[in-house]
Amino acid sequence: MPNCPECTAREKKKIQVKYEEETPEEERGREDLFKLFDEIDIPMKMDEKNRRHFICKRCGLYATREEISDIRFKLNQKERTRDDKHDDYLEWWSKSKKEKVEN
Ligand SMILES: [Zn+2]
Numbered sequence: 623m624p625n626c627p628e629c630t631a632r633e634k635k636k637i638q639v640k641y642e643e644e645t646p647e648e649e650r651g652r653e654d655l656f657k658l659f660d661e662i663d664i665p666m667k668m669d670e671k672n673r674r675h676f677i678c679k680r681c682g683l684y685a686t687r688e689e690i691s692d693i694r695f696k697l698n699q700k701e702r703t704r705d706d707k708h709d710d711y712l713e714w715w716s717k718s719k720k721e722k723v724e725n
Contacts, residue, residue: 623665624687626678627694631701633662666690 637658642650666676666683677684685693 624690626664626666627690628683629664629680630662631697634659
């Protein structure tokens with residue numbers, strides 16, 4: 623099962639903050655951080671009724687595998703550019719969340 627891209631991104635941020643608090647700057651390494659990132663395990667659950675879709679029990683994200691890669695890509699991009707909060711992704715996300723609640 624794919625990991626939830628939303629929760630993974632949040633978890634990564636937490637891990638990074640903790641790592642930077644606990645590790646002096648000269649001892650920090652990207653490899654160490656990536657190793658910690660690899661341990662993140664937040665698998666989504668397959669929707670029994672619609673097997674192309676996955677759902678995250680933590681945040682309620684509901685998406686196909688393609689959408690999941692898309693979200694992951696956009697989140698990674700956002701991480702790099704540090705865009706402001708009013709981007710397409712967030713609009714799409716709040717929309718999909720709303721649809722989810724209504725269903
Ligand atoms: Zn999630």
